[in-house]
Amino acid sequence: DTGVSQNPRHKITKRGQNVTFRCDPISEHNRLYWYRQTLGQGPEFLTYFQNEAQLEKSRLLSDRFSAERPKGSFSTLEIQRTEQGDSAMYLCASSFLGEGTQYFGPGTRLLVL
């Protein structure tokens, strides 16, 4: 068990560019969550998957954001036409339905210039 991994760890991009982040959950965890954390705040829920199905999206997730989890394994979060307000830490967590504990990855820190 190597834990939840996220790549890249850091990303600097210019406003208007597209970026994609990857999350590899703990193997056999059937739930995967994305959160966003801005400076001085706690993480906020964005979306979650059960296996490959995306079951809920937060209102924070504008149309510029899309997430996928093909085959119920790793997940990607894409942000199109980035804005400076997208600068944040993007955290991924995985869990096994019913166990109740979410295990977090190290996060991807995004800076939009």
Next chain:
Amino acid sequence: AQSVTQPDIHITVSEGASLELRCNYSYGATPYLFWYVQSPGQGLQLLLKYFSGDTLVQGIKGFEAEFKRSQSSFNLRKPSVHWSDAAEYFCAVAPGVGFGNEKLTFGTGTRLTIIP
């Protein structure tokens, strides 16, 4: 909707002293409560959780927390802090476990500084 309040933004404690971090929640049903710790630039590590049963729960690194339903609180304690405990601490609540969306709602965090 559930919410979590951590009234202390920043706490400074001397090494070896006791610690209590406050957490109050708002939720209509039985809450599922968590404390996570985050070191600078890192993800979150679970310290402990409360689902049911004994209201005093033990966690890792010598931490414990007590659930008090009458006060809607879940305060984190440690009898003697170490310099390595310096970090950001987050309290979180989930609407349920085992069904539906187990998404976590976090407080704004308490930054803990340890002085020699």
